[in-house]
Amino acid sequence: MRTRERRGWRRVVNPVNGGALVMVVLTAMPLYWLVMNSFKPPEEISAVPPGAVPKAPTGQNYGDAFAGGFATYMLNSVLVCAVATVIVLSLATFAGYALARTPMRGRGPVMVALLIISVYPAIAVLVPLYLMQRQLGLLNSYPALIIPYVAFNLPFAIWILRNYMLSVPRGLEDAASIDGCSPVRTVLQVILPQVRPGLFTAGVFTFTATWMEFLMALTFNSQEGFRTIPVGMALFGTVFEVPYGTLFAAAVAVTAPIAILALVFRRSVVAGLTAGAVKG
Amino acid sequence: MSSTEKAPTAAATVPPQRGGAHDKGRGGARRPAFSGPRDAMERRMARIGWLFTAPSLVVIGLITIFPIMYSLVLSFSRVRIGYDGFVVESMTFDNYVALFASQDFYYALGFTVLYTVITVAVELVLGTLAALVMERLTTGRGWMMALMLIPWSMITVVSAQLWGYIYNSSFGVATWALEGITGSTPLILGEPVPAITAMMVADIWKTTPFVAIIVLAGLVMLPQDVYEAAEVDGANAWKTFWQVTLPQLRATIAVAILFRILQAFGLFDLPFVLTGGGPGTATQSLAVMGYKVLFQDLNIGPGAAVATATGLLVTGACLLFLRSFKAQVGREEVS
Amino acid sequence: MDLSRRALLGGGAALAAASLAGCSSGTGQARDALAAEIPDRPVTIDWISQVLADNDGKDLRRTLVTAFQNRFPTITVNLVDVPPTTDVRRTTLTTQIASGATSPDVFLGDCTWPAQFAYNSLAQPLGEVAGEKEFWSGYPDPVSTAVSYEGSAYAFPMYVDISFLYYRKDLLDKHGFDPPETWEQVSDIALKLTKAGDVRYGFVWQGASAEPITCNFTEFLADAGGSLMNEAATEVTVDSAAGRRAMEFMAGLVSSGVSPAGVGTFAEEQSMTAFSSGQAAFLRNWSYAWGAANGADSAVSGKVGAVLRPRFDGGERRGLSTLGGWHNYVNPHTRNLGASVAFARWVAQEEAQTIMATTSPYTPPLSSVLADPEVTGQDNPTFGLSADAQFVVRPSQSPRYPQISKAVYTNANPLVVSGGRGDTDAAVAEMAAGMRTAHEGAAL
Structure with a gap:
């Protein structure tokens, strides 16, 4: 070696x-700086020179964060992202299968269109989407984000799943079809178990992308009760000061679960993230 | 979609033709129709294919394609906000006249491209170096990967706030440290060049670890016999890297870069939170500019022109790159 | 393919129809705000406003809300905080109100917003200014002009910002200077004090490429007898002898060393820091600077004097100040129009204005309160001086004011940043051209 x-x-x-x-x-x-400052009282946070560790550590910031609407943001985010991810995966499974396995016409153009949409900047559709949702009375609601999140993350999920499905042996399906399985059952019972890592990868990507999404959330759901975590965190603060302690407590509270999940599932996450990159 | 995180994987999943190639062989799709059980089967499968794809395409069409077209219409309109929605007053070319006369637009375009090229280049170099180190690491590689996943999994807005605190002009630790070194108090986010640099540092911190993980996976997957051959030839590590490792990674890396650059046209979260596009317009990306013109100046028509121009640039670049995607992938297959 | 194409077209058409349907009607605005009744049953209204600190460091908003609720027991006012910067505050308000949201009911907004918000149906018209003589005659004309658009008021005044020239009293005394009355004196004294090594900078002001330099330039322009646009904001008038003189003077401040080129990056905060850390002899800033300069963490506390802005040598008017300030707007979609109007209006009137003037550093626009000896007699001399200030109104009467202002600051700022070198006449000409394009709605 x-x-x-x-x-x-x-x-x-x-x-x-x-x-x-x-x-x-x-x-x-x-x-380290984020975690330390989340335990500092306000006067230590703005102290010069900054202290490497809190002199009088306090959990107050965490209490303030959850009392100050952060719990709502968290709930909103989890709800919107989870629902969007589930919908994306269910739609993408069938579309991915169709694009990988059926002789449907126009696959090429569809795949290229999906590719372009997956990198299409949100700013380019912001106003029309805002307007459409305004007419349907959807702004400042959960669907206001779930619907665009599904649409914008579907193309990429379809790509991933399609590529995984290409590697499923044909024989399995043929056997299923001889057994008289309907196409829907074939996908659900034969294909799906084979592409579990693909689902995991697509799920991780969709969830993270929606979890971090800011521009649409800021524009469509700027009302306090429907803000997601990124919006809540960006609009935090007052004219005179940004209460960094509270902000960082909230930041730790949202990053820690993800970090722990990454730690526990690091093998599958890394494998999932890199699978496509290497195999192509 | 602001983030950088899905780029490399997306990149590598690109080749539409490759996957399609083998089923095209058996596909009767383009053959003249003639009756027979096999052909009926084909037609049935094709129909099922469209049935399975339809829900996704309808959703994508309604929520992306229709708005893209609608944005185009708005960009040729005089629009204001009315009590019940938008009011289109008349059609006009003025929005584009204004757009192309606007120095802010060219600056934002230049800034977005330059910022992306520089950050991607640095992230790639540092990420590759990190991957090479991690590959040789004998203990603790798993823990290190877990640590490196944290910046990636952090919400961009959150990391922007964190860096905003680090750069704070009165009590930021970076300000304090620089003051200690240079003797004068720097206004990190108050002047153009330092502000741009500071933003790049925040971006590089967040994305480099992820690049490292991807490159590492590429390294591990490379065939060992090539290295053994190189070792027999007596090549040192550096030479091996340049002459053996890098060429093999080239396809993956090239496609990843193209994707990352395309995505960066949406750069919004970091400048919006960290600098608000300032000082002046120093860190104003296309998306930040579009957002401000739309919702701060309430200049809907010209704002739609900024948005549409951004979208067209991305589409154009995408179609342009499509060739190189194919070319790159083709070469990878040959080698 | 057929299936999806039909679906796409069908869905698209439905949505297009829905979008267009929204374009025709505008009925909601016909509500007469002043006739709206205050309900008998209890209602709660949301008031979006930044934190307003009073003299004791407490929140003025709460004091006002408590007093209001005593007066109107059926109305509860719920305070909603806002994002830190004015720009982000405006975008969250516009996205929220344009969405048809019924909250906030009342929002505190900048004095340059009325035309823009009125034109885009983001603010409820609050009656004709001319038809409400009794109410509006209590305020200086520029204030009622600034809150109105095409004859209707769109906000009730809350507090005004007036600019002053702050100076280092101790240093002027030391060298035997009287407070300056002309800009030429300011320049002379500033240069002498910097040469003597008493200060690093002579005169600091706000030249950042944004609203601050627009305010500063507008003032110098008025000092020279000119204006950016005519009163109705229909015609650009900046390309005049006065415009060129003002620009020349502003660039000259930097090239002669009276002001550092750094003012080209200064907004209010940076200029304040330079002054209160003892680095500058003179500061142009708003009313709040008195408190900031005399605060506990200021190096010049107790060594500061304030005067209204000087005039040019030979100039006619002195004490000119850009009119700044924050006023209460009503959301046109509110479900509690009566209660919302009652609150916004109450804050503009005597009871609330007196509370504000006597307990906080905010300057009341209501003339009778500002003239009250109890108010003028306070420690803070800016109150006493305010009554004599002459307001200069920015052309915020145009719904395209943001773009107009952009034409001003993008052309004025480079001269300052470059150290005052550059063709000032050309800059004014470019500025005028840019403002005209912006006024016609053909600028970004």
Whole structure:
């Protein structure tokens, strides 16, 4: 293998470990700062020079965050993103199957169109969508975000699932079809179990994309009760000060669950994220 | 869609022709119709294909294609907000006249492109270096990956607020540190060049780890025999990297870059929260500009022109890149 | 393919029809705001406003709401906070109100918004100014002009911002100078004080490429006897001898070293920091600067004087100030029109204005309150001076004011940033051309 044998102190002190240390420090420092400041009282947060650790650690910020509407934002986000992800996956499963397996005409143009839409900037459709939703009375509601989130994340999910489905052996389907399975049952019972990693990947991407989405959420649901986490966090603060302590407590509270999930599922997440990248 | 996170995977899933190739072989789709059980089967499957695709296409069509067209119409209109919606007063070319006369637009376009090219380049170099380090790491690689997933999984708005605090002009830790080094108090977000640099740092921090993970996966997947051959030839690590590793990763990387650049036309969250596009218009991306023209100035027609122009640029670039996607992928298949 | 094409077209047509249907009607606005009744049953209205700190550091909004609720027991006012910056505040308000949302009922907005909000149906018309003589005669004309659009009022005044020239009293005394009366004196004193090493900068003001430099330029322009546009904001008048003089003077401040080129990046906050850290001899800023300069964390606390802005040597008018301020607008979609109007109107009237003037640093627009000896006699000299200020109104009468202002600041700012070098006449000509294009609605 390529790693040369290192002996004695060189096993610990070497360019590789040094590089790794630099990477860890650079990545972790802002995160450390976020966590530390979420436990600082206001006067320590604006202290100069800044203290490396809180002198009088307090959980007050966390209480303030949840008392100040953050719980609502969190609920809104979870609801919108979960529903959007479920809808995206169910629609994309069938579309992906059709594009991978059926001899339907016009697959090429459809795939190209999907590709373009998946990178199409949200700003370009913001106003018409706002207007359409305004006419339908949907603004400042959950569907106001779920509907566009589904539409904008479907193309990419279809792509991923289609590529996974291409690698499912044909024989399975043929057997199912000889057994007299309907196409819907074939997809649900034969194909779906084979592309579970694909579903996982598409799900992770859809959920993260919707979880972070800001522009549409800011425009369609700016009313307090329907703000998602990014909107709530962006509009936080008053003229005179941004209450960073509360903001960071909220930030830790939303990042920690994701970080823990990433930690627990790191193998499948990394595998999922990279699968397409490498296999093509 | 602001983020950078789905780029590399998206990139690699691009080739439409490759996957389609083998089923096209058996497809009777283009053959003249003649009766027979097999052909009936084909037709039935094709119909099912459209039935399965229809719901998705309807949703996508209504929510994306229709608005894209509608935006085009608005960009040729004089519009104001009425009590019950928008009021289209008349059709006009003025919006585009205004757009092309606007220095802000050219600046925003230039800024968006330049910002993207620089951040992507830096992220790629650092990410590749990080991946090479991680590949050689004997212990703790899993933990390191988990740590590196955190910036990626962080909401962009949240990381923007965090960096805003770090750069704060009176009590930011970066301000304090720079003051210690240079002796004078810097206004990090108050002047154009420092503000742009600061924004790039925030972006690079968030995206590099993810690039590293993707490249690492590419490295691990590379065939070992090539390396063994190189080692027999006595090539050092550096040479191996340049002559063996990099060429093999080139296809993946190239497609990833193209995708990332396309997505960056939507750059919004970071500048909106960190600088609001300022100071002046120094960090104003196309999307921030569009949003401000639309909802701050309530200049709906010209705003729609900004939005439509952005959309057209992306579509154009996409179609242009489609060739290189194919070319890149083709080469990958040959090698 | 057929199926999806039909579906696409069908759905698209339905949506297009829905969109167009919205374009024709505008009936909702016909409601007469002033005739709306205050309900007998209890109602709650949402008031969006930034935090307004009073002299004790408490929230003025709560004091006002409590007093209002005593007066109108059936109405509860619910305070809603706003995002930190004026721009983001405006976009959240516009997206929210344009969506047809019934909340907020009342919102505190900038004094340059009325035309823009009225033109886009984002503010409820609050009666004709001419038809309500008794009410509006209590305010200076520029204030009632600024809140109205095509004859109707769109906001009830809450507080005004007036600009002053703040100076370092201790340094002027030290060198035996009287407070300056002309800009030429300001320049002389500023240069002497910087040469003597007492301060780093002579005169700081706001030249950032945004609304601040528009305000500053408008004032110098008025000092020179000119204006950006005519009173009705229908014609651009900046390309005049006065316009060129004002621009030349502004650029000259920087090229002569009276002001640092850095003012080209200064908004209110940065200029305030430069002054209160003791780095500058003179500061042009709004009313709030008195409190900020004399605050606990200011290095110049107790060493500051304030005068109305000077005139040019030989100029006729002094004490000119851009009219700034924040006023209460009513959401046209409110379900509680009567209660909302009652609240917004009450804040503009004597009881609320007196509370505000006596307990907080905000300047009341209501003339009778501002003339009240109890108000003028306070520690804060800006109250006493305010009554003599002469307002300069920005052309916010045009619904395209944001674009017009953009033409002003994008042409004025480069001269400042470049250290005052550049063709000032050409800049004024470009500015005028840009303003005309903007006024015609053909600018971004």
